[in-house]
Amino acid sequence: MAFFEKLNDIAKNIGDKASETIETTKLNSKISSAKTAIDGIYKKIGEHYYLQYKEGSNLSEEAMGFCAEIDTHNEAINEAKMEIERIKADNASAAPVQAAPIAQADSEIICSACGKENLPGTKFCMECGEKLAAPEKRICSCGAQIPPGVKFCGECGAKFG
Numbered sequence: 001m002a003f004f005e006k007l008n009d010i011a012k013n014i015g016d017k018a019s020e021t022i023e024t025t026k027l028n029s030k031i032s033s034a035k036t037a038i039d040g041i042y043k044k045i046g047e048h049y050y051l052q053y054k055e056g057s058n059l060s061e062e063a064m065g066f067c068a069e070i071d072t073h074n075e076a077i078n079e080a081k082m083e084i085e086r087i088k089a090d091n092a093s094a095a096p097v098q099a100a101p102i103a104q105a106d107s108e109i110i111c112s113a114c115g116k117e118n119l120p121g122t123k124f125c126m127e128c129g130e131k132l133a134a135p136e137k138r139i140c141s142c143g144a145q146i147p148p149g150v151k152f153c154g155e156c157g158a159k160f161g
Helices: 002-054 061-094
Strands: none
Touching: 002 061
């Protein structure tokens, strides 16, 4: 009879451990969800203060420094994009002329269904097959062309969209 009691105790311990594991996993999931929510709120706070910075509001020295860092990164991104466009233009001029050229747009087309960037002139998304709409030309009040998805003008810093 002692054998069955010991077996019963082992089964009970295994059940308790499984319950503890399930409960711990649920709590870790809650922690992860809360951290993700906090990260989203931090992002919103940052965007709020960055917009204030762009509008000329007085911010703390530290906040102004963070915003200046964002500007530096945005400038690097814009320079890299311009270099990509230059390389594409160089390659397009060096490419042999096709008998029936495909109409080219000025910038990538973003798929509204999946968010994938598609090559200029593409009619269907290369990722999901969704029919693509031609990108609208967006011009800032300073005259600069604003690429799709960009929120601030790279020339004057004005908020766009």
